Amino acid sequence: APIILSDSPPAAAAGAEPALTAAQKALRSKPARAPEDPDKKNKKLKDVEISFPIVYGTISFWLGKKASEYNSHKWTVYIRSATNEDLSVIVKRVVFQLHPSFTNPTRVVEQPPFELSESGWGEFEIAITLYFHSDVCEKRLDLFHQLKLYPEEDAGPQSTKKPVVVETYDEVVFPEPTEAFFLRVQNHPAATVPRLPPGPMELMSHDKKRFDTKDHSLSQWFSNFSEADELLKLAAARQQVQAHIAKLRRQLSMIEGMPQQSRVISGPGQQFGHG
Amino acid sequence: MDAKDILGLQKTSFPSAQEKKPRAPKEPQRKPDGVSREVYALTGGVGMAPLMPTIEASHLKRRPAVEKEKVAWQWLPFTSSARTDNLQLYHWVRVVNNVPPTGDYDFAKYNTKVDVLKYTDEEYEKYLTEPTWSREETDQLFELCQRFDLRFIVIADRFPTARSVEDLKSRYYSVTRALLIARARSFDEVAGNPLVKETFNAAHETERKRALSALFSQTKQQERKDAEVLAEAKRIMESRAANKNVEEAGAPTSLPNAAVPADGVSPLSNNLPSSAATHPAAAANTSIPDTLRMLKVYLRTHALDQMVQAVTASAGIRMIKRVDQTLQDLGVNLKPKVPTKAVCAEHLELRNEILTLLNIQKQLQNKEAEVLANRESSFTEAPTTPKVPCS
Numbered sequence: 001a002p003i004i005l006s007d008s009p010p011a012a013a014a015g016a017e018p019a020l021t022a023a024q025k026a027l028r029s030k031p032a033r034a035p036e037d038p039d040k041k042n043k044k045l046k047d048v049e050i051s052f053p054i055v056y057g058t059i060s061f062w063l064g065k066k067a068s069e070y071n072s073h074k075w076t077v078y079i080r081s082a083t084n085e086d087l088s089v090i091v092k093r094v095v096f097q098l099h100p101s102f103t104n105p106t107r108v109v110e111q112p113p114f115e116l117s118e119s120g121w122g123e124f125e126i127a128i129t130l131y132f133h134s135d136v137c138e139k140r141l142d143l144f145h146q147l148k149l150y151p152e153e154d155a156g157p158q159s160t161k162k163p164v165v166v167e168t169y170d171e172v173v174f175p176e177p178t179e180a181f182f183l184r185v186q187n188h189p190a191a192t193v194p195r196l197p198p199g200p201m202e203l204m205s206h207d208k209k210r211f212d213t214k215d216h217s218l219s220q221w222f223s224n225f226s227e228a229d230e231l232l233k234l235a236a237a238r239q240q241v242q243a244h245i246a247k248l249r250r251q252l253s254m255i256e257g258m259p260q261q262s263r264v265i266s267g268p269g270q271q272f273g274h275g
Numbered sequence: 276m277d278a279k280d281i282l283g284l285q286k287t288s289f290p291s292a293q294e295k296k297p298r299a300p301k302e303p304q305r306k307p308d309g310v311s312r313e314v315y316a317l318t319g320g321v322g323m324a325p326l327m328p329t330i331e332a333s334h335l336k337r338r339p340a341v342e343k344e345k346v347a348w349q350w351l352p353f354t355s356s357a358r359t360d361n362l363q364l365y366h367w368v369r370v371v372n373n374v375p376p377t378g379d380y381d382f383a384k385y386n387t388k389v390d391v392l393k394y395t396d397e398e399y400e401k402y403l404t405e406p407t408w409s410r411e412e413t414d415q416l417f418e419l420c421q422r423f424d425l426r427f428i429v430i431a432d433r434f435p436t437a438r439s440v441e442d443l444k445s446r447y448y449s450v451t452r453a454l455l456i457a458r459a460r461s462f463d464e465v466a467g468n469p470l471v472k473e474t475f476n477a478a479h480e481t482e483r484k485r486a487l488s489a490l491f492s493q494t495k496q497q498e499r500k501d502a503e504v505l506a507e508a509k510r511i512m513e514s515r516a517a518n519k520n521v522e523e524a525g526a527p528t529s530l531p532n533a534a535v536p537a538d539g540v541s542p543l544s545n546n547l548p549s550s551a552a553t554h555p556a557a558a559a560n561t562s563i564p565d566t567l568r569m570l571k572v573y574l575r576t577h578a579l580d581q582m583v584q585a586v587t588a589s590a591g592i593r594m595i596k597r598v599d600q601t602l603q604d605l606g607v608n609l610k611p612k613v614p615t616k617a618v619c620a621e622h623l624e625l626r627n628e629i630l631t632l633l634n635i636q637k638q639l640q641n642k643e644a645e646v647l648a649n650r651e652s653s654f655t656e657a658p659t660t661p662k663v664p665c666s
Binding site: 049051053132136137138139141143169170171172173174175176192194225226227229230231233234235236237238240241242244245248249251252255256 | 567568570571572573574575576578601602605606607608611612613614615616617618621622624625628629631632635636638639642643646
């Protein structure tokens with residue numbers, strides 16, 4: 001499992017778009033049918049799982065002097081790759097569903113970076129819907145996020161400089177990717193493939209636009225999600241529990257083996273008199 | 276013209292000194308029966324119990340007809356058939372109409388005697404010789420037996436040569452038995468005689484007495500140990516009865532004779548197979564719930580939720596809460612903050628292990644409660660016997 005930190009880019013590719021082979025390009029431009037190999041395109045790889053770690057959330061700034069009653073904060077809702085790679089490798093478009101009090105509450109974003117900025121005064125739940133490329137997945141995926149404008153109670157007065165950031169880490173999992181899809185993305189830095197890619201990572205070519213979020217204007221506020229901490233804590237907890245189980249198992253077998261002698265403290269001395 | 280006349284009302288009934296009602300001379304308050312005059316005067320009649328005699332004089336037994344007869348008590352001499360000497364004793368006698376009572380002394384009938392057989396020399400030579408016993412000793416024994424009515428403790432005390440009670444008893448019983456059989460015309464005649472039917476087991480008696488004295492001189496600690504051992508033995512018996520299908524390869528719970536605990540408790544070896552089969556934890560996270568299989572794409576957190584639900588499906592709501600509480604106590608997030616594949620796997624494993632732990636805890640509690648209940652019940656059943664050894 002990869003340990004992904006946003007500021008340590010993976011080995012070779014620095015925010016790359018994969019260099020597409022001719023076949024892949026052909027596949028991409030003609031999603032409906034590929035002349036070479038229709039079976040290959042549709043074949044599902046059963047034991048391979050591709051996942052894309054993502055982070056989604058909101059960043060909101062208090063407007064300070066410029067704040068009015070109905071416009072106290074400006075905020076941005078977004079979904080990004082957890083390593084700030086380019087999500088458009090799988091995501092075709094993202095639809096943000098806002099509170100009905102917004103005009104045109106259904107906001108569609110067709111290209112990266114998949115985000116939306118607005119201003120307002122109220123906190124509400126935003127629905128984020130991912131639509132994937134047709135070779136990736138025909139189903140859409142829904143996420144939900146609660147917009148937070150106001151800081152915690154003990155954080156002191158609001159500042160226009162320091163935003164309120166709420167981010168959630170998750171992973172988009174494709175349990176049975178088609179072979180075509182797999183081939184297309186297996187070397188992409190945004191993807192997590194269970195086994196190491198056979199070849200070196202694809203290099204970026206200069207004239208491609210960078211659609212990652214590594215240099216995003218808000219990137220300074222992005223959180224670092226490290227699985228190391230959590231893994232450590234979980235391992236420690238498991239050890240504790242296992243030790244406890246072993247101890248109890250010993251106690252249990254003792255009771256069922258030789259019981260009373262070791263455990264009786266004091267009791268009224270009863271005489272069993274015969275004779 | 277009286278208004279009342281017009282209205283027809285009665286004249287008022289003012290006692291305007293009209294009639295002198297004949298008054299019965301009112302007695303000074305009559306003293307009720309059953310109470311003495313003085314008491315009544317003292318108490319003033321207040322606070323007295325209901326004045327009903329509780330004992331009817333007429334209900335009492337009439338004294339036996341004393342009138343007809345003349346009864347006197349006299350200090351008279353008497354004889355008792357129980358006495359062989361001619362000692363003259365006196366006692367008070369109730370004499371009725373100058374006729375002293377007749378008959379033997381009332382208590383003479385309690386002077387029972389044992390029929391100690393007497394053997395002739397010939398019989399002795401024929402049937403009764405014994406290497407360890409001389410003729411004189413046997414004679415002395417029998418004489419003492421006759422004299423002391425087979426009270427062997429006394430006999431043993433008075434026996435000229437030192438011999439144990441068992442020894443004496445043994446000799447007496449064997450001699451008597453042999454005599455009986457010899458004198459009887461057929462064995463069947465005396466077969467019913469207890470002396471013939473049962474033989475005296477000196478070894479057993481010795482052992483019994485030794486054990487009894489050991490029991491008597493037990494320390495408190497040994498007593499307790501015995502109690503434990505017996506309780507355990509009982510428990511084993513019960514569990515054996517309960518688990519008839521569990522084959523025991525000779526679990527020798529050496530049930531001590533309650534009379535032989537002197538050297539402390541003999542350890543019990545219990546070969547009962549441990550029935551602590553831990554509750555099989557739910558399947559590992561490799562078994563993917565069907566709901567997930569159907570999805571072409573899903574979020575890792577959603578997958579984890581499904582797996583967690585699958586694991587805890589069989590447990591009750593209380594168990595689920597306890598698992599969550601345990602997770603919190605361990606400092607683990609109920610939902611992982613960084614749900615990567617590895618983290619989710621670990622999380623699921625942890626939950627499984629916690630379930631196992633809670634199940635074992637419950638098992639242990641149940642076992643302990645069961646043992647405690649067994650011990651208490653065995654305690655209440657044991658009778659307390661007075662600690663007096665008797666031979």
